[in-house]
Amino acid sequence: MNEDQDKLIAELVEKGLAGDMEPINEIEDRVLRSKAKAALVKAKRSAKPQETEDHVKQVSDKSSIDDKSLSENLNENIGEMVNEKFPGSLVNENTETHIQLTPDHWFEIAGWLKSEPSLSFDSLQCQTGIDIGENTLEARYNLHSMKHNHCTEIRISVSINKPVIPSVEQIWRIADWFERETYDMLGIEFSDHRDLRRILLPDDWEGWPLRKDYQVQETYHGIEVPKMKEGWE
């Protein structure tokens, strides 16, 4: 009896794996039916890892070919693609170390950098700012692709008199706090940021501390800020 049952279950599982579930569902004996179904699930589970491994192998093979052609001159390729898609956005043709962009189409470019399959920059590793003097502030973005394991740097310069850059907070969520910090320290305004407040300093602090022309305020709520006590030099 048992051997017969085993044989029957094996047959049913084979059929089930091929996609034909009807014979299993037609069994009237409940115990036998559940046994057959359990065996089918087990068979499917043991078959799966191999499949996914093959799949992964194929994908990695494919991407490695892409990578070779792309990653050799990644920055130059990105530069060319940006020039093609968003003409006028590339400030400097020389993209050896980084890509210099204008702020105008940054939001669209960022969305494209993330969604373009050959680039797929899915992680913003760092976003920071710098005052490079000559009335220019610069925001810098370090991008990394988990899929292709390549990275690049985007730089966007703005005038100190009108420091506005489109926010990418809705593309990479991590940019939320990064941009708040850059705003806090340098006063670069990220337009369309949904929660642009100071992040470290108090809300009513005056000035932007990491700018070259920063002057510390004299008092804060009646407390002397650049305090010199007796005996200090």
Place this chain on the structure above:
Amino acid sequence: MGILEHRFQDNVIVEKLDKLLSWSRSTSPWFFQFGTACCAIEMMAAAASRHDLMRIGMIPRSSPRQADVMIVAGTVTMKMALRVKKLYEQMADPKYVVAMGSCATSGGPYWQHGYHVLKGVDIVIPVDVYVPGCPPRPEALIEGLLKLQEQILNERPLTRKMA
């Protein structure tokens, strides 16, 4: 204590009562459990089993209303300064402050270029004991707290102050 404090002339009974009061205060100065920076780690170590602040009567309290001593453990930024002041004002009298570490005593490494750091917590609240160190070891903190207990023991809460 507000009604009785410093209201009585010096005599034997008042002196004895004073001694009792100051002794009981000095042996159970519960401290306010909050830290602003790395010194707080040493404060925690001092309160934990090896150094055990409870053996000198100090129990951490999480509310300013239940605390007698405020240990300002660590850098006080301008943003925090207003909050430290507010917390101090919420403590019930008699209250004492221990400034722990260089930052709380003088601004520490930020004394010159730290635009956002308060140059010593004594600018906003009165300090009784300064404990130097960066950060001070638990032994140093305990030394400071024993000094504070000594100060409390020598107080005369009931006797009228001589003008």
